[in-house]
Amino acid sequence: MAISPLSFLHCLLFFLLTLSTQSSSSSDHPQTFIIHVTKSHKPSLFSSHHDWYTSIIRSLPPSPHPAKLLYNYNHAIHGFSAHLTATQVEKLRRVPGILSVIPDQIRQLHTTHTPAFLGLSESSGLWQNSGYGDGVIIGVLDTGIWPEHCSLSDSGLSDVPSTWKGICETGPDFPASSCNKKLIGARAFNKGYISHRGRLIDESKESASPRDTEGHGTHTSTTAAGSSVHNASLFEYASGEARGMASKSKNCCLQDLLEFRLLRL
Numbered sequence: 722m723a724i725s726p727l728s729f730l731h732c733l734l735f736f737l738l739t740l741s742t743q744s745s746s747s748s749d750h751p752q753t754f755i756i757h758v759t760k761s762h763k764p765s766l767f768s769s770h771h772d773w774y775t776s777i778i779r780s781l782p783p784s785p786h787p788a789k790l791l792y793n794y795n796h797a798i799h800g801f802s803a804h805l806t807a808t809q810v811e812k813l814r815r816v817p818g819i820l821s822v823i824p825d826q827i828r829q830l831h832t833t834h835t836p837a838f839l840g841l842s843e844s845s846g847l848w849q850n851s852g853y854g855d856g857v858i859i860g861v862l863d864t865g866i867w868p869e870h871c872s873l874s875d876s877g878l879s880d881v882p883s884t885w886k887g888i889c890e891t892g893p894d895f896p897a898s899s900c901n902k903k904l905i906g907a908r909a910f911n912k913g914y915i916s917h918r919g920r921l922i923d924e925s926k927e928s929a930s931p932r933d934t935e936g937h938g939t940h941t942s943t944t945a946a947g948s949s950v951h952n953a954s955l956f957e958y959a960s961g962e963a964r965g966m967a968s969k970s971k972n973c974c975l976q977d978l979l980e981f982r983l984l985r986l
Contacts, residue, residue, distance in 0.1 A: 749806040751786040753825040753913050760799040762818025774801045777816055781809040791912045804916045825913060836966055854967020859946045863938030865931045865976030866907055868899035870939055872947030875902035887973050892930030903948055906973035907931035931976045938974060946972040
């Protein structure tokens with residue numbers, strides 16, 4: 722059956738309109754963004770930066786997926802993170818005081834190498850002269866920490882510095898005793914993960930505390946700051962001493978399942 726040019730044109734216009742609508746809908750699917758701001762731009766009518774950020778979020782275009790403020794940043798940087806659509810981000814970039822709006826990204830797990838890779842010697846040089854990190858606090862942002870790991874023993878370590886401002890965030894599987902003079906703090910930041918998934922964490926399958934259920938965070942943190950462990954081996958192979966780069970340092974671990982956060986030490 723022949724199709725008239727007019728009918729064909731109508732069909733083509735309908736197809737293009739449908740495609741455009743689908744594309745627009747897809748581009749306005751919300752995702753998490755990290756927003757850096759100029760601290761001094763806060764209008765005096767707001768009593769706090771949190772109030773200012775909340776007002777900014779409320780001023781953005783409406784969406785079937787309401788904009789959501791996730792975290793405030795007040796120390797190393799100034800700003801906030803939020804769950805936003807592309808339309809809202811476009812408007813946000815034009816707000817005075819906004820320095821950058823960066824999409825949050827899922828980071829793939831990687832590992833590190835040993836001091837030998839860096840050419841460090843235990844008998845002389847930089848590694849020994851540094852005191853193996855004594856007095857240093859290392860903040861690790863990863864999949865969390867397994868506090869019972871033998872590399873987190875605090876035997877022979879100095880007391881927690883009086884200047885330490887962090888906390889040991891507890892949970893059903895992470896009691897206060899999980900922290901010691903080696904693991905001096907631990908926190909879990911999972912609002913971005915929950916927002917990305919669109920549902921609460923199923924604690925029968927995942928941990929909502931700083932506990933590491935992946936293993937990667939424990940591995941990297943003990944590589945950086947693990948205490949010396951004698952007679953370590955892998956199924957009795959490669960027996961020897963396991964130790965972190967800064968074995969006398971303090972360790973603070975954060976579980977962040979999706980978002981990048983900055984830590985105040």
